[in-house]
Amino acid sequence: MKTPDFSKFIKISIEVIKKNKWLLIFGALAGSGGGLSFNSGSDISKYFTPKGQTEPDLIQSIPEKTANVLGTYTSALQDWFYKIPASKWLLLVLLLSLLAAIGIITVVIIQNWARGALIAGIDHASAGKNVNLASTSPYGFKYVKKLILLSLLLFLIVFSITVIAPIIWVVIFLIIKNVTPLSILWIIIGILALIAIFLMAFILTTITNAFAQRLIILKDLKVNEALQKAFVITRRTLLASILTGVVNFAFRTIVGIALIILLAILIGLPSYLVFTSLQSNPTLSVILGTFTAMAFLMFVVFSSIIGAALNVFSYSNWNQLFNEYFINEGGTENE
Amino acid sequence: MNEKRPYASFYERLLSRFIDSLIYSMILLIPLVKISTINVFTILLDNIYNYILFLLIIASFIFFFEIFIISEFGGTLGKLLIGLRIQHENGKFLSLKDSFIRLTLGRAVSGIFFGLGYLWIFKNAKHQAWHDMVNETVVVRKLSHGYLIGLVIIIAFIIINLGIFAGIFSGFIYNLPFYQNLKF
Numbered sequence: 001m002k003t004p005d006f007s008k009f010i011k012i013s014i015e016v017i018k019k020n021k022w023l024l025i026f027g028a029l030a031g032s033g034g035g036l037s038f039n040s041g042s043d044i045s046k047y048f049t050p051k052g053q054t055e056p057d058l059i060q061s062i063p064e065k066t067a068n069v070l071g072t073y074t075s076a077l078q079d080w081f082y083k084i085p086a087s088k089w090l091l092l093v094l095l096l097s098l099l100a101a102i103g104i105i106t107v108v109i110i111q112n113w114a115r116g117a118l119i120a121g122i123d124h125a126s127a128g129k130n131v132n133l134a135s136t137s138p139y140g141f142k143y144v145k146k147l148i149l150l151s152l153l154l155f156l157i158v159f160s161i162t163v164i165a166p167i168i169w170v171v172i173f174l175i176i177k178n179v180t181p182l183s184i185l186w187i188i189i190g191i192l193a194l195i196a197i198f199l200m201a202f203i204l205t206t207i208t209n210a211f212a213q214r215l216i217i218l219k220d221l222k223v224n225e226a227l228q229k230a231f232v233i234t235r236r237t238l239l240a241s242i243l244t245g246v247v248n249f250a251f252r253t254i255v256g257i258a259l260i261i262l263l264a265i266l267i268g269l270p271s272y273l274v275f276t277s278l279q280s281n282p283t284l285s286v287i288l289g290t291f292t293a294m295a296f297l298m299f300v301v302f303s304s305i306i307g308a309a310l311n312v313f314s315y316s317n318w319n320q321l322f323n324e325y326f327i328n329e330g331g332t333e334n335e
Numbered sequence: 336m337n338e339k340r341p342y343a344s345f346y347e348r349l350l351s352r353f354i355d356s357l358i359y360s361m362i363l364l365i366p367l368v369k370i371s372t373i374n375v376f377t378i379l380l381d382n383i384y385n386y387i388l389f390l391l392i393i394a395s396f397i398f399f400f401e402i403f404i405i406s407e408f409g410g411t412l413g414k415l416l417i418g419l420r421i422q423h424e425n426g427k428f429l430s431l432k433d434s435f436i437r438l439t440l441g442r443a444v445s446g447i448f449f450g451l452g453y454l455w456i457f458k459n460a461k462h463q464a465w466h467d468m469v470n471e472t473v474v475v476r477k478l479s480h481g482y483l484i485g486l487v488i489i490i491a492f493i494i495i496n497l498g499i500f501a502g503i504f505s506g507f508i509y510n511l512p513f514y515q516n517l518k519f
Contacts, residue, residue: 028447080377095391106439133468301449
C-alpha cells in the first residue's frame with residue numbers, strides 16, 4: 001500500500017472533531033492511547049514495593065512496623081492482629097475481590113463500549129450522517145462482547161510472547177553458560193533480541209488490534225475472522241500503519257507540551273506569586289490563591305476535553321487508513 | 336403517542352438522590368455510635384475491623400440492590416418515595432442488564448467532563464441526562480406533588496442523621512481521655 005496523504009487525514013480528523021462534539025464523550029471513555037492503546041494492565045503496586053522485600057513480607061511486617069510507633073499499645077496491637085480469625089480475613093479478601101471484580105468488569109465494558117461507538121460514530125460522521133449519543137451508543141453495545149474477546153485474544157498473544165521469549169533466552173543461556181565468551185555474547189545479543197521482539201510484538205499487536213476492531217465494527221466480521229484479516233492488512237500496510245501511529249504520537253506529544261506550558265503560565269506563575277506574597281501581603285495572597293485554584297480546575301476540565309479530542313483524532317486517522325486500504329486494494333485482502 | 340409526558344425535572348431527580356444518600360449515610364453512621372463509646376483498645380480495633388467489613392458489605396449490597404430495585408420497581412428508594420419512575424419510552428421498566436448499564440456505564444458517561452451529562456437534563460426536551468440517552472430511558476413523574484413528600488422525607492432524614500451524628504460526637508467527647516492516652 002502506498003503512503004497515504006497524512007495532511008488529508010489530519011484535516012478530515014480535525015473537521016470530524018469540530019462538527020461532532022458528541023464523539024468527545026466516546027473519546028474520553030475510550031481511554032488514553034486511542035488506536036495505539038492496548039489492554040494490558042500495568043501493575044503499579046510493584047513500583048511501591050521496596051526493593052528486596054516481597055509483598056507478603058510487607059503485610060506480615062505491618063503489625064511490627066505499626067507497633068514501633070504505638071508505644072504502650074505495642075503488644076496489645078500485635079495480639080489483636082494475630083487473633084483475628086481466619087474467617088474474617090477470608091471475608092475481607094472475598095469482599096475486596098468482589099468489589100475489584102465489579103470495578104474491572106465495569107471499566108472493561110465502558111472502554112470497549114466507547115471504542116465501538118467511537119469507531120462507528122466516526123464512520124457515520126465521515127459519511128455526513130448525524131452523530132449523537134442516542135444514535136451512536138447502540139453500536140457500542142452491539143460490538144462490546146466481540147471487542148472484549150478481541151482484547152483478551154490479543155492480550156493472550158502478547159502475554160505468551162512475554163513469557164515464552166525469556167524462557168527460550170534462559171534455556172539457551174543455560175546450555176552455553178560454560179562457554180564464557182559465548183555466554184557473554186548471548187547475554188548482549190539475547191537481551192537486544194528480547195527488546196526487539198517485545199517492541200515488534202507491541203507494534204504488530206497494536207496495529208492488528210486497530211484493524212481488527214474496525215473489521216468487527218465496520219465490516220461486521222466475527223472475532224477470529226477479523227483477527228486473521230487484520231494480520232493480513234497489518235502486513236500489507238505496515239509502513240503506512242507505523243506512520244499513522246507516529247502522526248498520532250507526534251500530535252499527542254505536541255499537545256502535551258503545549259498543555260504543560262499552559263499549566264506553567266496559568267498555574268505555576270500565580271502559585272509562585274502566592275507563595276512570595278504570603279507574608280508581605282496575605283490578602284493578595286488569598287485572592288490570588290483562590291483564582292489560581294479556579295484556574296487549575298478550569299485547566300483540568302480543558303485538558304480532559306483535549307485528551308478526549310486527541311483520542312477521537314487518533315481513532316479517526318486509523319479509520320481513514322482502514323478505509324483507504326479497502327479503496328486501494330479493492331477487496332483483494334482475502335488472499 | 337404525542338401526549339405530553341410528565342418528565343421529572345433536574346431538581347426532583349436531585350431530591351431523590353439526596354434521599355438515597357441520606358438513607359445510605361444513616362445506615363453507615365449507626366454502627367459508629369457504638370464504636371464511639373468503646374474505650375478498650377482491642378475491642379475498639381475489633382469494631383473498626385468489623386466496621387470496614389460492614390462498609391464493604393454495604394457497598395456491594397447497595398450496588399446489587401439498586402440494580403434490582405430499578406429493574407423491579409422502576410427506581411431507587413429516593414425515586415420511589417417521591418413518585419419518580421425510570422422507564423423506557425414505551426413505559427416498560429429496565430431489564431437487570433439495562434439497570435446494570437445505567438449504574439455503571441451510564442454514570443461514567445454522565446459523570447465525565449465534571450458531570451455535564453447530569454446538567455443536560457435542563458437542556459433536553461424529555462429531561463434526559465446522558466445516561467438516559469445511552470439507555471434510551473426517561474424518568475417520569477407518577478405523583479403530582481412528589482417533591483413536597485420528598486422535602487418532608489428529606490427533612491426527616493436530615494434530623495435522623497443529625498441525631499445519629501450527635502450521638503457519635505458525644506461518644507467521642509466522652510471518650511476523649513481514652514483517645515488522648517493513646518500514644519502515637
